Amino acid sequence: MSRILAAVGTLALAILFASLWAYTQLRSSLPLLEGTVMAPGLSAPVAVARDAHGVPTLTGRSRADLAWVLGYLHAQERFFQMDGQRRLAAGELSELAGTAALTQDRERRLHRFRSRARAVLAAMIPEERLVLDAYAGGVNRGLRDLEAPPFEYMFLRSTPAPWLAEDTVLTVYTMYFDLQEDDGRTERRRAEAGEALGSSLAAFLFPEGTSWDAPLDSSNLPTPPMPDRHSSMGAHPPIRAGDGSVESASLGSNNWAVGGALSTSGSAIVANDMHLGLRVPNIWYRARLILDDKDTGDHLNITGVTLPGAPNIVAGSNGKIAWGFTNSYVDTSDVVILEPAEEGSSLYRTPEGPQPLDRVEEKICSKGAACEMLSVEESLWGPVIGVDRQGRKLAYRWIAHDPIAVNLRGMLALERTGSARDALGIAHRLGIPHQNLVVGDVRGNIGWTVTTGLPQRFGFDGRLPVSWADGSKGWNGYLAPQEVPVVYNPENRRVWTANSRVVGGEAFGRLGFGAYAHGSRARQIRDQLLARERFDERDMLAIQLDDRGVLLERWQGLLLQHLWACAGHPQYAPLIPEVENWGGRAVPESVGYRLVRTFRAEVIGAIYDAYTVPMRAGEPAQANDQRLRPITSKQADEPVWRLITERPAHLLPAGYQSWDAVVNAGIARTLSAVASQAGGQLGAFTWGAANRAEIRHPLTRVVPGLSLLLNPSSEPQPGDLYQPRVASPTTGASERFVVAPGHEGTGIFHMPTSQTGHPLSPYYMAGHEDWVRGQAAPFLPGEPRWRMVFQP
Template identity: 50%
Template sequence: MGRTRRGLGRRVLRGLGIGAGALFLLVLVLVAGLAANLALSLYRSEPVLEGTMPLAGLSGPVAVERDAAGVPVIRGKSRVDVARALGFLHGQERFFQMDLQRRLAAGELAEVTGVPALEFDRRTRIHRFRPRAQAIVEALAPEERALLDAYAAGVNAGLSSLGARPFEYALLLDGPKPWQPEDTILTVFAMAIQLQSLDGRGERQYAEAVETLGQPAADFLFPRGSLWDSPLDGSRLDDPPLPNAMPRPKQADGSASLEEPPPARGSNAWAVGGALTGTGAALVADDMHLGLSMPNTWYRARLVVEEVLDITGVTLPGTPITVAGSNGRIAWGFTNSYIDTSDLVLLEPVEGQPPGTYRTPDGPKAVTVVEEQLCARLAGCEALTVEETIWGPVVHTDEQGRKYAYRWTAHERDAVRLAPMLELEQAGTVAEAVGIAHRARIPQQNFVVGDREGSVAWTIIGAVPARFGHDGRVPVSWADGTRGWLGTLPAEAIPVVLNPDDHRIWTANTRVLGGEAYAKLGDGGYDLGARARQIRDALFAKDRFAPADMLAIQLDDSSVMLGFWQEQLLKVLEARAGDKDLAPWLPFVRDWGGRAVPDSVGYRLVRGFRSEFLRLVHEGYLGKPVAGRGRDRSRYGAHVEGSMRRLLEQRPAGLVPDGYKDWDAVIDAALAGVKGSIEGDVKDFTWGERAVAGVRHPLARIIPGLSLLTDPPEQPVPGDTYQPRAQAPASAPASASPCRRGMRPTASSTCPAARAATPGPPTTWPATRTGWKAAPPRSCPARPSGC
């Protein structure tokens, strides 16, 4: 058959008059043509950096200046004019990135990137964020609508000013669609998707553990806190007791391995009051940790409206606002709050009624069926049926056929409200800023703010559910009206910490308060408190602070939490000193240094031992996940550190994981797991070999060879998930700003990756690609009066 097909191919080529040499030449010409087209697109799509450009709709001239790193200063007559000009710059430099963000939220990624994105589109389209965004825009006040209209017009003008479509579209043989005001709302929704849960997976995970293992075992594996908790009020949650026994796992026949949970998509932020700075002004620091990408998530800029506004910070391409920054009177930053912003609602079917009828406090209701269409590039389209309820869309059906609706603050009619963010740009005091934060509607964040008078505060920015009748930890029915939401909390009910006696504020995606405040805010997946503990301890180690002290905390790559595991591994190795395979580890573990630095062998061995121990224990208790179910392969509780330590210290015979005769066997298996990952000599098993920054253009994952053109060289980076310098191969501080605020300060910030999407000078400003690795402070652009 093979010869027949080849013979047929030759006959076809002969019939067309094409020989082998001519065919090769034809392919070469086609490849050369594509390369030339790409090169031309790259050249012609470079942003315009000099000269005068027409921009319709301006009420007066707008000037754009840039510093050596390409950071613009935009000066205009009005905030609307500045928004239009900012849109112009975003459209020139970041349009493809913005396009992906709006498509991510709308469930339309596959239309650009192809079939691999269809599964994600199915999950997001259920939420129907595009019609929600359209409804929000239609309800905007005239002033806010004018701002979004001006920004959208600026984006489209910037895109049109390019000599060619952005190079990504040339590669995809596609063209960009104009930016619409609703796309700004979709960009905000995209951040909610990245920072919060799309489907209540955490609730389901815990509920399944309770159902499978029983309450004591589930609480032990999914505790609500740990010894590392470091809230502002010093509160402590009780440790769950050791269960008497652990049932056999439900999925013991799985073939995949459990994976360590990905690092929290969040940030570090802290502030010290003026009493600790020596100048009377507060100090604020903020690291916003997000996935690494080329270009960077944020876009630094200074926005100036004469006698009205002068603000420096980071903007989010797709929106006209300053996300975090300073106006010379206040400075603010965010960390992802991980408060509980959503609930799974168990739907109770009504017997004798048509399928899709469910109970509500107001009597039986039928689900509303909406038909959506998903399309993929170079493929066809498929139908997606969305079932809507009074509480939200149906997002899950369990093995028993029970359906769950999803109540999420992102579904509220006013889920996005940006006008207060414009007010925040002009706020003069901490108290004023806190009040504004409670009116804003963005994905819920820890809001850390300081002012030049020395005040500091923490609160939640965004809506907080007014939950009643349940704590939101597991799915429950709301059918009888005894459980649910009473909308969202009024501003006066949202917790605030203002000017604490110790003059210190810190957050790191962890629980911030206990007691009544904790009950109000709920738990949406708080991170382990190791980062927060080190930040807190560093803040209490000094009684005077300067910007350099804040930067030192940001660059702290030591791991206090792993100290326990180093001690345990050292004991294990010393007890096995005769093992020729393990003996070479001993000097590296003994002198490990306690820091996540690229040349450390000991750090990687210690961390690997912990990871293997946790994996084996969880697989023994919960079972191995089924291959192919990627989203089910990270099933650790974030706060399980305390439980695992107790197991290793106490080694209770009744809790030996399934498949092992005793705890020594578990430890031996953990050592074997680490050993199996060492290729060659242990001295080459460095942290830097694993901790390689993966700064990638989104298309480099699907177009072979593109990374050579778009991405910086891979490089080992210091830091890890469990310390202030929280860097991982695909996640790092997307913006770091250690700044003194007010009183004519000097400010600095740094971001990983390039500012603009187009490869090659001048728009990449190459120093911004790699400078973040060493985290040198960069002066804020053209800012003589302070950041």
Template identity: 45%
Template structure:
């Protein structure tokens, strides 16, 4: 018997040896792409030694004798810790992802390549001053030196069977372009297309009503509230008299279809702090991944305008650029939220019937330009895309009457890209920072600044705000054949709205409308958030008479369901007297209102699902009529959707705007509750088991996780924990989406500052600090802004001539 099984023993031993060798080889390659943490290294491109230290969490401090050398060093560190993510960002923006990953990315490349952003990035680099180009080149050289110093190429390229390509100077502009794509709907102005479709299919007064902002939830920092929406009477539109249309298919009430924006920043004046210095909080909500989009860094270098002659700036950088994006420098602290102004417009392209190669422009004709964009695809033939370009931008869609539409987008202009943001780390006051704001080549953002002297201020940062003709309607396509139908130039710096040292000593923004009147006309509405989140922050700030950084973090973590409280009351009223056991159980489960989007909250999930279903049923007949003409219509994106309209209809109950399937508005509400109970109650455990955490897991993953076996993703992804928070409250959270950082700091008092981040510093799972700090982010435990005790020291030395 022993002889019979001896060959199997040898085979088993051989398999084990093979597995061991494979594991050892994989470990060796993975370890070879870890960042260099210690020692001394001579590199070409430095003028003086630079010391790079890391604490136990991987937070980096760079000590240099000039900002130029610090720029080189941060490029070196970015490449060693985050090369793959930098490469993805430049490739996504350039439409060159299929070259790396194959056909799976072809649709994305075809979509993005129409914007020709690599050509824009090259033109943006060429337009920089020689000094600005030197900064970009210095960073480029540091990046390539960091890549070259890795013993093995970044581990992701072994899995992909590819080799990394060197960083080019224009690639930094491509990383900025990637942020334009992320913050501006990936270059799709579907919101204005869908508004145009609504206006083509429904009476104007009805569309105005359905899309009206909600003054009950608005919280601008300056100006007045909007007027309450006006319900159009039956002479405008009567559902009882129009032909019936197909019903809208039922939606899954547990889905997360209404993804709202989520960034917050707020500031309090020095009169409200113990130190007399102002205080700033900033949490930018973005899609989350492993590692996080930001990279923690502290930069120290000589600067005569800084306290003690040393500029000491700390915050987060964006790998791919050398700038400190948000942070504090001892004199000011600054942070951003996406402004949701109107930064793109459709332009009608009127062709010449006798010559399809040209189109009408004011005073004559112009030729359509054709660009052959070659897309390289890994393991497949190249694909050539014909991009039709106009003076306003590429032709990407058709108007409701079939007329071609070109997209005018600020991201198509080279002026919209520069590294002016780097100047903020040397600004000495709120006034100086606000003066810089109109010169920054970046997606337009709400900039909040707090300074050491106690001042606070707000403005819009970004140098490319389009100037439109007064008579234009920015929510509808412009007429390119008319001089007044296109952009008239750019808003001058003196026109930028500002608020400095408001009487209450408090400022806040949360992707909401921040101003009114002329300021709003200049900035436009690109889909402002409803305002409930901003209002909750405003009220949280008003509830304190004095502040610490801990108070600001508490506001960032506020998951109270203020916005849904009226919906909870409406659900209770709707179910009063219900005889159906499921509806009676639903009323019992939501009667005790915990008022929080907590992971174990059943009441929150049921009330939220009820609100979603009511919205769907109320709006269904209007959506159906638009889709009857435009099959791909979707409700225009914009934080509040139709909250004001829906509540107006539920309050006044006009029979002519009620879906004829229902005898009364109460019948609609009862049907909405019944649908929620039916959908959620049939799942395991019934309604009582339907917690919020069940549909709100973190889901923070490495970009390659979807293509890897599950047992490997366990080592790459962050724990898939249920998270508190949701839309319309300060703590916005959804699967794969949330606060990419939480900063709370008072300039000059950075030692008491807080900086939480998900996902950690490094993209290498063998790094000793992989995922460090993530648990604090999940639990809301304060993580110090300043790096801790030094654990590793690397010194970069200039090579001898």
């Protein structure tokens, strides 16, 4: 017994000492909040004042000095995030995370962004490189000044590598992966649909937009005609347990602005929500940068969000202009069919004659495993990304591969811009993933355009993969700035975007036929902006928090109609009061909203499942996937609505006796969802039960026991993917602000999680509750609580 007690005591002591060591290491990785840091690389002192939420105000005499100190703060608060971003872009994550990331690394290494980043760096102008080198120097000093490495490395049993200037370029490339296609899937899907379904049915099922579009120019796209195909539309699909989620979430955002004639202050007002994946820590880091050089008269006072890994303010206000971004989804890439020079040849045809593919060997070293060599094939137009159904190799011409895709000088210039007109001109010189820029200035001017260089195509429109072998098709550089659509001070003094089509006609053709989001969000925003003639910041916040399910209203009517028709059915009767009194809003307590949403998704899924059977030919078996996701479209709502209301007999999917049977099958699947997801308890089938925020630190995937320490509580959320208040379990507003330039003191700001990912920080999760509840919080940092000085 004594030996057992001794062993237990020894084990207890070991656990205690291990816990104390881990806690000590955890505390040692906290950032410095007060004191003086000697920084010989600075030209003059820089003061840092943090408020109670950890938001810093940096005051210095040069932009390079501010970049150095911002890099220091980023490293101390967010280095693990920065490390992950550069590794994601370079295809090097498995070096840190192990073999679980190996497949992703292979896919991303095809683009060889590490070598491209070095080329971008080599071409930078001196002023740009000065700021970038200063930032990298601050990052590495901040990392060294931690008493212990960021705590994540302790659990991963790894050591952080120093930050290189090229890693900032990789940080921008990470956003290209997040916001654009790296494999041309939209073009490839169009081609597959046309080949498998025929051009008429493919155009109908995969339209480029719908009547829900709300472009700034009020343009309409031609409505695809109802197909005249009379053959069977495919076998009856298997019954899937419904989850109410068919369309994929479009990573993007909402932004809009109203001119000074409509604001209470006389300045323009800009609102911006950038919808991205939610995580701990949040993608953005808030900061205020004040540059005041009395000797040269150089001044800058800018507040907004920064991206750890880069030295600039991404979106915010400098007192003269305010700006925000949404992902544009314009067409910035093309899939090029490589034609063999002759049968069995390894050469491919080009306008200059047959050429061999270049092969580059990329070494991938996964943690805990042997290194492997990946052979990347490079064509004249880009890397080989796969083969088509005919076995032809496909190359990818993507603007992200070009030097024009990344530069720092454009964002640094935007920070200093004094007017909306000048900001729109700078937009075309930015080197970031292509965004809808919405800007307003202190004089009340507003405008919109698309950022960054855009391809100048010739011989084709970019909708489908084509061969460029004979020289009749391709890119002829980039559009001239004056060719890029711009809207400035429109007559109604309002601009808005929400990832859907923004313009029509010739302008639409120049931007390209990308993977635009459904127009419901943009339409809901537009309608609210047009419903008023006077706005202040809180009016804008109310639009940002709009959770009305306008898109679902007609589906609620359809569901209710069919439920009434089957009111005698014992399973249907309980649904009627919930659907009838659904409230029309995506609020957590609503059962009716979730029923309507699930019903709509199940009808869409059933029809697309049936029609796209020929597109699945040759797909690998998915034996372990019991809930086969349908091949569908971001614009699927309208084609399906037309089918079930116009009821073309010749297009009735196989296995159904009538269109009523299709709708009733959707109701049956909705009941199946209630049974499988709520245990058959209708009252538990609330929207909040499905739409709980699951915001997680990536480390908790590796060490689940850290969830209680690192992750915020799983809160039911209002909002959905089809309305201004975008919300899903893992996606939502990564920031939300409203600001009138020159009136930042009355601006509003929300951000999930907090400035830091460190659980022992005094401001861990500070501000998160404001984001959850939609409570107005200040745009500017509050009163200083901690102060630091960086001395040269």
